[in-house]
Amino acid sequence: MPVTVARSLDDALSALEEHPNALILAGGTDVMVEVNKGTRPVEQVISIGRVPELQDWEHEGDWLHLGAAVTYTELMGEELSSLVPALAQAARTVGSPQIRNAGTIGGNLGTSSPAGDTLPALFALNAILTIRSKTTVKEVPIDEFITGVKSNSLNPGELIEKIRVPVLEGPQEFCKIGPRNAMVISVASFTLLTDHQEKQVKSCLGTVGPVPIRPTEAEDFISGEVNWEQNTVRPEVLDNFAALCSSAARPIDDHRGSAAYRRHAIRVLSRRAASRVFSEEIS
Amino acid sequence: MSDLKTETPVSGPRIGESAPRPDGVPKVNGSFAFSSDLWHKNMLWGGTLRSPFPSARITRLDITEALLIDGVQAVLTHEDVPGQNLYGLEHADQPVMAEEIIRYEGEPVAIVAADHPEIVRRALNAIQVEYEEMAPLTDPELAEETDFIHPDGNLIRRINLRHGDQEVQGEIQVEGIYEVGMQDQAFLGPESGLAVPGEDGGVDLYISTQWLHADRSQVASCLGLEEERVRITLAGVGGAFGAREDLSLHVHLCMLAMRTNRAVKMIYSREESFHGHVHRHPAKMWYRHHADSKGNLLRVEAKVLLDGGAYASSSGAVIANATCFAAGPYRIPSADIEGVVVRTNNPPCGAMRGFGAVQTCVGHEAQMDKLARALNMDPVEIRIKNALKPGDKLLTGQTITGTAPVAEVIQTCAEHTSTCQESTDPMSLPGGAGRTADPEHISRGEAIAVGFKNLMFSEGFDDFSSALCQLENGVATITCACAEVGQGFVTLAQQITREILGVEEVILAPAATQTVGSAGSTSASRQTWMSGGAVQKACEEVRVKLLEKLAVEHQVDIDNLVLVDGQVTSLNEDFTISLEEATSEPLEARVEYRHAPTFPLDENGQGDAHVSFAFSAHKAVVDVDPELGLVKVVELITSQDVGRLLNPLQAVGQLEGGAAQGLGLAVMEEVLVTEGNIRNASFTDYLIPTALDMPPVEIAAIIEQPEPGAPFGAKGIGEPPSISSTAAVVAAIREATNLELPRVPVRFTDIVSVEED
C-alpha cells in the first residue's frame, strides 16, 4: 500500500487533497491495532508523525497551542505539565512508556473513543481545534468535533492541525479508574479545573457516556459555593457536588465495569478531586 | 581435593552457583529466535477457521470458493485428517477439526495454506459454514444432569477421598464456599511453528512445546504415520506455564505441509491464542473444617468442582491434585473430599502452573483463617501447630518419607518484618497512575498463606527422562529432549555436567525427538529432578567409563582417580592426564532415569500416589481503597522449600515470576466467559500485572533440606510460588476490608457494594 511520509504541513495537505480518504497515521498506536486485527482496510496512508509544524507547541499569552502530533511524553514534560496540569496527568495514565512516546493528542482526538483519556480535559478546557485542508481552515470547538462513540466531524481531505486551550490560574486534577494500576483502559475518569480569575470550577466526566460529559449543574453549584478568597469549601458542598456529578453520568454496563459502579466511581472521584483543590471548612 | 593443582580451573558455573541464562541477553535485545521467527525458503502461511459458537451443529461446510482464490494452496477439513481425528493428553477426545458438532467457541473447523497471510485471511473468509446453534452447557454444576455433549459423557473424573475415622466431629467447625475464576497462562509468544514435508513421506515439525515426545505420538496418530516419520524439534519458546502441553496447531501444520508438499508456517494472533490453548480450571469449592478447642485439626470435608470445558486435556490429573492437596500442608487425621471435574461448552481447561493446588489453596487457607478467628488464635500459630512434618500422613494415607519443612517456611516468612513504608504519593497507592486515592482513603492489610503440591507425575505413571552424554576432546555434549520453556534447564544441564565431569565446555544439542528418547514434560516442577537426574546419570556413566579405561590403559588404581578441572589425576600415584587427551576417542552414555515408583489411588482416594512435595509460604501486605474497590499489593514476602539450591539466580527468578502470576490471579487475571464466549481475548482486557502492580518480592528464607532420592537433593521450585501467593494476597485484602471475599480474582465490585441502577 502506498505511504506518503509528509515532511511539512503543506506536504501532508497536498497529499490529503490528492487522496482525501487516505488514512492519516500519527503515532499509529490506535491505527496499527486495527490494521493488525484486519478491521481497518487501508488503501493509502499519509504519515504525519514527522511534520514539524504538528509536533510543536506554543504558549502565547493566555493560550496554549498544541500541535496535533504532540506526544503524551511531551505533554507530561515539565513545561506543559505546569501549563495544563490535568492534561499532563491524563497523559501519564495513557498506556505504557512506549505508547506514550508514540501516541499523540491528535490521534486521541481522531479516534474519538469514549475512553480517550485526554478528551475530558480538553472538554473541560473548552478546547478549540484548528481543522485544515489544502484550501480551507476552520476552528471547531471540541464538543462540536466529537459527535459520538468513535465518531467526529472531520471531513475527507481535512486534518487536525492544532488544539488551542486556555492557560488557567488554579490547580487542576485528573483521576482515572481501571482494574490495574497502570496501562489500563479507563472505567471512569474525572477532570477538575479551577479558574481563579473567573472564579469558576470546570469539570468533565470520562468514559461514562458516549462522549465526555460536562456536569454543568454541578460546576455552577460549586463555583457559587467556593470561598475563592480562602480557597475553601464546606464539606456538604463537596457532597452535593459529588452527587450532582454522579447524576450527570450516563454510563453503560460492559465487561470492564457496571454502570452502577461507574456512577459510584464518579461520585467518589469528583469529591476527592474537589477536596484536593479546595480545603474543607471546619464547621 | 583442595590441594590439587590444575592449570585451567573450570570457571563456568557449577551446582549451587548462579548461572546466567545464555538466552537472557538475546531475549532482551530481540535477537533470540522464537518459534514465530522461523522461516523457510518458498514457505506457505497457514491459518485456521474457528467456530464463533460454543455449541452448534455444522449443517453445511463449503470450501469451493476459498479454493478458487489465487494463491490458495490447500483448504482442509476433518475429512482430510489422514489418521485418527482425535487427540488428547490423557484421553483422545478432541478432534483435530470438528466433524459435525462444535463444543466450544473457537473450535477449529477448517485450515488453509496460502502464499501470503493476507490471502490466508481472505480464504478463511471465503469458506462457507452454516451452523445450527445449540444451547451451550455452561454451568458445571448442571453438567452431570444434562444430556451428554460428548460421546465420552459429561463427567471427566470423580474422586471420593475418604481418610481416617469418618465419624469424627470437631468442637469447632467452620464452613465456607469459595470460587476461583479462569486464569490464562498469558505467555507472550503466541502458538506458532513450521512444518516441513520430509522426503520419506514424513514431516519435520519445529514448534514451541513442553513435551516433544507426547506431541509426536499424538501427531503421528492423527496423521496415520509411524512415530519415526514425525520428527519434532523444539523451537524458541516464548513462555508456557502449562499452555503448551496440549496440541494446538501441530497437526494442522503437518497436514498442510504434507498436502502442499511445501513448508508451512503458522502463528496465532493474540485473540486466537486465547482460543488455542487450555486455561486454568475455574473452581467452586465447599469446605468444612473441624478442630478441637486447642486448634488441632481433626477433620476436613470438602467438595471441589472444576469446570473442565469441552475436552478432557489433563483434567483428570488436575482434579487428582486438587483432591489430594485440598486441605493444604496440614496434619489431618480424618477427611472426606469429593473432587469432580466435568465437561461443559466453556473453553477447555488443563494444565497451568500449580495444577489444581492453586485453586484449593485459596479455599483451605481461607478456612484456616476462619478457624483461627473462631478459636481466637493467631493465624500463624494455628498453621504451625498443624503443619505437616516428615513421618506424617497425607489425606491419601501416604506417609511423607522425604523432607517437609512446613513449619520452617511458615515461621521464617511470618517473622520476616515488612520493610515497606506507608505510601503518600498517589501513584504508589491503589489506583496507581490514575491518582485516585490519597493516604487517608487507604486501609492496609497483611496476611500469610501456605501451600504445597507434588513434584513430578503421580498415580503410577511411568515417569522418566532420557539423556545422552558424549565426551570427546575434553568437550561434553548433552542431548536431552527436555523442553526449555524458561525454567532454566539450559544452565542446569551445563552445571551438572561441569560438576561431574570437570569440563569447562558443555554443548547442549537441540531438543528433538529423533536424537534421544522422551524427557517427559516440562511441567509438574519435574525437569530439574527428572532431566537433571538423567543428565547426572549419563555423566556419571561416562565418568566411570573414562576412569575404567584409564585405569586399564595406564595401570593405575581406579579408586584413586579424580576428575577435576579438565584433568584426571591420581591421588596416590604420579599420574595426570588432561581430559582432552584422555577423550580423544569419544565416550558416551545413553540413559533413562526414573523416580521412585508411585501407585494409583484406590476407590477411597488412598495410596502412595506421589513422589515428593514442595512447600511455600507467602506474606502479603496490601493497601486497599475500600470506597473504590482498588487494591495495591505493596509487598510480597516468601519462604520456600527447595531441597537444595542449584542456581540461586534462577531460583529468585522463579520465586518472583510465580508470585507475580499468583498476584495476578488474586486481583485481576480472569478469562471472562459468558454463555460459552470469551469476552476478553486480548491483552487489552485480559490484564496481567504491570510494574506498578507487582511489588518487590522479599525472600525471607530459602530452606535447604536435601530431599532423599532427588538428584543433588534438589526439589523443583517452579510451581510453589504461584500457589500460596494468591491466597496470601486475598487474605490480606480481607484483613484490610473485613470482607469475606470468597472469590478470586477480587473485583472492585466485590469490595465496594454499589446499588444497581
Ligand SMILES: Cc1cc2nc3c(=O)[nH]c(=O)nc-3n(C[C@H](O)[C@H](O)[C@H](O)COP(=O)(O)OP(=O)(O)OC[C@H]3O[C@@H](n4cnc5c(N)ncnc54)[C@H](O)[C@@H]3O)c2cc1C
Ligand atoms: C497498549 C495501548 C495502550 C493504550 N492506552 C491508552 C490509554 O490508556 N488511554 C487512551 O486514551 N488511549 C490509549 N491507547 C490508544 C492510543 O494510544 C491513543 O488513542 C493515542 O492517542 C492515539 O494516537 P496516535 O498518534 O497513535 O494515533 P494513530 O493511531 O496514528 O491515529 C488514531 C486515529 O486518529 C487519526 N488521526 C491521527 N492524527 C490525526 C490528525 N492530526 N488529524 C486527523 N486525524 C488524525 C488517525 O487517522 C486515526 O483514525 C492505547 C493504545 C495501546 C496500543
